[in-house]
Amino acid sequence: MNTQQLILMLKQQLAHIEQEALQHDNQLGDQQKKTLQHVERFNHSVFIQEGAQLSPCIVQLRKDIAQLEKQLTLNLAKSTIELSCLRIQDRFTALRRALLTTGLNLKSAEQKKASNRARYAKKQQQSVQDSGFGWIANNIMQNSHQLYQELNKHFAWANKIEFKIQQMESNLEVCHAADKITLQNDILLMHRRLGKCRQAISYIEERIQHFERPRQSLNR
Template sequence: MNTNELLKRLTVQLKQLEQAVLTHDANLPKREQKLLQDVDRFNSELFIQSGAKLAPCIEQIGKSISQLEKLIKGKMSTSTIALSCERIQNRFSAVRRALSTTSLGVKSAANQKAFRIATAKKRRNKFHDESGFNWIAAGVMHNSHQLYEELNKHLNWVSTFEQKILNLQFKLDSCHSADKIQMQNEILLVHRRLGKCRQAISYIEDRIQAFERPFSQTYKSFNR
């Protein structure tokens, strides 16, 4: 096969592959695009590409064919031209393989995402159990709305405890000396509850930040 026929055949192959790739990219559901948006589907020596869409590969193969044409016109050695042709054919094969394995890539990405979520949930549960606040229902830790409800509940308790301390302090100032020790112990007990409640508020606020941070990062990533 002479070089003109070789270049013509490669160009025809590229056009055919381009049509298949355009159809593939146009039919990609948004969910699959999102799952694969940061996935490198090829060896970096073949393509610079990430995500579900394969159109960037067509452009890169086209550039390789143009480079091959320059090598031929420059009368480069047969081995150099053969190596360039082999690289182009490897790229063709890689894209064809990718066209037929997108669903497998999506399944793998979905499994990895599920694993990451499960691992993060397990880590949150462990932290919750070791935090000393496991009297707060663990289920609350996985729901932003419930976290805010729990925070509001504890803020109300703080106000209640603070008012109770003021009332008890007022009574202490005017109570009989025989009752002062009991009153002081009661005030001390409410102070302890108030301190524990404030610690819980800090803990819940940390959980809210940890819960919402992944969604914030995802939003930024989606809009960049």
């Protein structure tokens, strides 16, 4: 095979695989493109390309063939020509393999996303349980109406506790010395209850924002 036949054969192969790559890319749905958006399809030594679409690889292959044609015209060293041919062959092989394995890449990416979601959900659930407000998430976190009811309830509790603390602190000034330590401990306990109540209020307010955010996005 002479040099002209070699270049002609490579250009024919390129034209054929270009049609396959374009057809492949046109058949991809928006969700599939999004799923593979940051997935590396190739080793960087073969193609610098990531994501779902494969037609950008054709541009790199076309440059390689043009470079080889120039090298042959300049009659460069045999080792240089062989190296270019091997690079082109490796890229053709890698692109054909990528065309056949898009389905597997999609499945792998979806499984990875599902695993990450499950891990995040588990972490969030553990965080809720560790916060001491797991009973809120389990019992009343179904919709924003229930959340507002619970928020109002906690505000009422906080007001009652604050009023109780004020009463106890007033009594502390006039109570018998022997009773002061007990009353001080009771006041400290009430402050702790108030702190817990305020933490619950903050938590519920965050949950309300979580529920309301999708609505706000839809109303824009």
